[in-house]
Amino acid sequence: xxxxxxxxxxxxxxxxxxxxxxxxxxxxxxxxxxxxxxxxxxxxxxxxxxxxxxxxxxxxxxxxxxxxxxxxxxxxxxxxxxxxxxxxxxxxxxxxxxxxxxxxxxxxxxxxxxxxxxxxxxxxxxxxxxxxxxxxxxxxxxxxxxxxxxxxxxxxxxxxxxxxxxxxxxxxxxxxxxxxxxxxxxxxxxxxxxxxxxxxxxxxxxxxxxxxxxxx
Numbered sequence: 001x002x003x004x005x006x007x008x009x010x011x012x013x014x015x016x017x018x019x020x021x022x023x024x025x026x027x028x029x030x031x032x033x034x035x036x037x038x039x040x041x042x043x044x045x046x047x048x049x050x051x052x053x054x055x056x057x058x059x060x061x062x063x064x065x066x067x068x069x070x071x072x073x074x075x076x077x078x079x080x081x082x083x084x085x086x087x088x089x090x091x092x093x094x095x096x097x098x099x100x101x102x103x104x105x106x107x108x109x110x111x112x113x114x115x116x117x118x119x120x121x122x123x124x125x126x127x128x129x130x131x132x133x134x135x136x137x138x139x140x141x142x143x144x145x146x147x148x149x150x151x152x153x154x155x156x157x158x159x160x161x162x163x164x165x166x167x168x169x170x171x172x173x174x175x176x177x178x179x180x181x182x183x184x185x186x187x188x189x190x191x192x193x194x195x196x197x198x199x200x201x202x203x204x205x206x207x208x209x210x211x212x213x214x215x216x
Contacts, residue, residue, distance in 0.1 A: 031120040036075055036160045044068040046213030050086060050171065053206040062086040066211065068111055077114045082128070083107060104135040105173075107147065115155050126151040126167060134175055141181040145174035145202060149209060162216040169209040177201045 050062040063086065070080025086105040109130025115122040128149040134142050153167030182201050 031157060032160075033075070033118040033120075033157075036157070038072075038074055040072050040161075042070050042072050042078060042080075042215055044070065044080070044082075044165070044213065044215045046165065046167075046211040048209065048211030048213075050207040050209055053208055055205065056203070057205045057207065060088060062088045062105065062207075064209070064211065066107070066213075070111070070113070075118070076116065077112075079110070079112050082109050082111055082130075086132075103142070106133040106135070107131070108133070109147075109149075120157045122155045124153050124155050124165075124167075126153065126169070132173060132175070140178055142175040142177060142203070145176050147171055147173040151209060151211070153211075155215070162214065164212070165215055166212045167210070169211075171207040171209050173205040173207060174202050175205065177203050 045067050046065070048064045048066075050064050052058050052060040064084065065086075066082055066084035068080045068082035070078040072078035084107050086107065088103050107130055109128045111126060111128045113124060113126045115124040117123070126149075128151075129147070131144060131146050133144045136142050149169055149171040151167040151169030153165055153169075155163045155165050157163045179201075
């Protein structure tokens with residue numbers, strides 16, 4: 001199933017981009033940035049990977065697909081809401097006792113993205129914050145948690161209102177640890193909770209984020 005995720009996601013992105021791109025807007029010759037649309041609704045579809053940087057996720061990889069629906073305030077800034085699918089294989093996370101688990105994360109988040117140059121090529125910054133629903137198999141060791149992610153990327157217009165994006169970033173992911181598996185995490189942090197009640201413990205994961213896709 002995992003081997004099918006990449007080609008299926010790529011087909012979905014290309015179909016969506018083709019369906020929503022007005023071919024009459026393709027610019028011949030010099031690119032005129034002032035003829036691009038200003039305020040408008042846009043969609044972004046990207047595929048990539050999350051690579052663990054330390055601890056239980058070190059050198060482990062998640063396949064990542066993200067889709068964002070945004071409102072562009074001007075030609076340089078837009079804000080939106082997104083979701084996606086992030087899946088890892090049978091050895092996605094290594095626990096202290098040597099147990100490894102396959103897992104799926106479904107992120108739900110808000111994103112603020114800003115580009116800087118009025119040219120065909122422009123660098124951009126992206127900031128995301130949200131919550132990841134963590135589906136652990138076969139027996140849950142971790143459950144969902146919040147995350148923040150920052151990215152720096154390059155935006156290349158392919159016509160007046162569509163662009164190809166490539167980005168590299170960092171994600172700090174917090175996931176709650178199920179009580180029965182708490183002993184397998186040596187560096188868990190007590191979570192917040194009402195006084196006198198058992199609080200959840202949390203584990204922080206660090207990921208390198210790499211994505212590429214289309215904005216249209």
